[in-house]
Amino acid sequence: MGNDLPRSGLTAVITGASSGIGRGTAEMLAAQGANVVLAARRTDVIDKLAQRFGPNALAVTTDVSKEQDMEDLFNKTIAAFGKIDVWINNAGAGVFGSFTEAPLRDHLRTFETNLLGEMYGSRLALRQFKEQGYGTLINVVSFASKTAIPFAAAYTGSKQAIAGLTAGLFQEMKLEKQEGIRICMVHPWLTDTPWTAHAANYTGHEISMGPMDDPEKVVEAIIGLIDDPEESVEVGTKVEGVTVGGSLMPGLTAKLTGKNMLEMEQDAPPAAHTSGNLHEPVAEGTGVSGGNRERMNREKRQE
Numbered sequence: 444m445g446n447d448l449p450r451s452g453l454t455a456v457i458t459g460a461s462s463g464i465g466r467g468t469a470e471m472l473a474a475q476g477a478n479v480v481l482a483a484r485r486t487d488v489i490d491k492l493a494q495r496f497g498p499n500a501l502a503v504t505t506d507v508s509k510e511q512d513m514e515d516l517f518n519k520t521i522a523a524f525g526k527i528d529v530w531i532n533n534a535g536a537g538v539f540g541s542f543t544e545a546p547l548r549d550h551l552r553t554f555e556t557n558l559l560g561e562m563y564g565s566r567l568a569l570r571q572f573k574e575q576g577y578g579t580l581i582n583v584v585s586f587a588s589k590t591a592i593p594f595a596a597a598y599t600g601s602k603q604a605i606a607g608l609t610a611g612l613f614q615e616m617k618l619e620k621q622e623g624i625r626i627c628m629v630h631p632w633l634t635d636t637p638w639t640a641h642a643a644n645y646t647g648h649e650i651s652m653g654p655m656d657d658p659e660k661v662v663e664a665i666i667g668l669i670d671d672p673e674e675s676v677e678v679g680t681k682v683e684g685v686t687v688g689g690s691l692m693p694g695l696t697a698k699l700t701g702k703n704m705l706e707m708e709q710d711a712p713p714a715a716h717t718s719g720n721l722h723e724p725v726a727e728g729t730g731v732s733g734g735n736r737e738r739m740n741r742e743k744r745q746e
Contacts, residue, residue: 448476453669454524456480456516458507458564459534461488461724463636464583467662467731468531473500480520482507483534484724507534507560508552517567526575529669530568532561533583536721537598537638540645549643550597552721557601558608565612569624577623581668582609583661584628586682590693594646594705606630606675613674625672631661632681635735637728641720651711651735656681658731 455472459465461483473479473496481489482505489502501523505512520527536556538549561582572578587599588606606628613626635655644650656679664678677683719725 451476453528454478454526455529455531456482456520456527457531457533458482458505458560461485462729463638463731464634464658464661465533467658468665471662471666478524482516488729507563508555510563513563513567527568527571527578529579529581530564531581531665532564534560535583537595538643538721539595539650541594542596545645549718549721553597554601558604561605562608572624573621579625579627579669579672581665582628584630586630586632586685588630589682589686626674627668627672628675629661629664629678630676630682631678632656634658634661635733637730637733639733639735640728641725643717643719643721644714645716647713648709648711649714655736
């Protein structure tokens with residue numbers, strides 16, 4: 444990459460970089476000349492990405508739920524680039540279905556991946572930022588932090604916990620007068636990424652919820668926070684609407700959101716139960732987009 448590119452010299456760590464929002468963010472930052480550190484469990488996928496991006500990219504096999512893996516990610520980043528300007532906690536997992544019927548180990552794994560993964564990443568990043576005197580932490584959350592999603596209770600709980608964690612860190616940096624350290628969180632809507640192929644699913648139906656947003660909207664929001672940090676960003680009018688409704692009429696908003704999602708799931712084609720990629724990575728779903736909008740449009744035309 445040439446030194447005249449807009450983000451030449453910037454070092455960014457991105458978890459969940461093998462697909463979806465993480466991959467899209469990595470692709471954009473690499474194209475802008477940044478040093479990009481790709482963290483995910485699928486070694487073959489991130490290795491190929493790093494080779495494509497060139498010498499400014501580093502692939503580190505990482506299970507974000509494991510503290511040692513996250514420390515290894517941190518250490519290899521510092522060894523390669525000497526600093527971290529941006530740390531993006533993006534990796535996430537979910538389980539859909541009845542809370543009492545889905546396996547407890549899947550609910551626990553959802554919390555380990557989502558909450559513990561972002562806790563480990565936030566702590567490592569902030570320790571480095573304090574040493575440097577600057578840095579931007581971006582935690583990817585969800586509209587589920589604004590309202591409850593029934594039949595995804597563990598996912599909802601983990602995302603609301605991440606929002607609370609991030610808000611607490613934001614205030615902590617202010618009280619410590621760490622003016623060079625920026626804490627941000629991003630709340631996407633349902634996004635058309637491979638998450639539907641990766642999620643644990645015990646609903647008996649395909650995960651077919653909509654309307655879904657383009658993942659590029661979320662990528663652009665994340666990149667925008669590097670230049671113009673904000674504590675909290677809702678991506679799109681649907682999340683903004685849920686946020687307002689959840690504040691003014693929390694019970695009604697949760698009821699309507701849950702009712703709509705349940706009806707969409709019940710109308711979806713049948714599907715076998717699966718733990719998805721919760722416990723082991725899966726081969727499918729390596730793109731930025733998951734092709735869900737095209738699939739749902741085809742199913743509608745066939746009705």
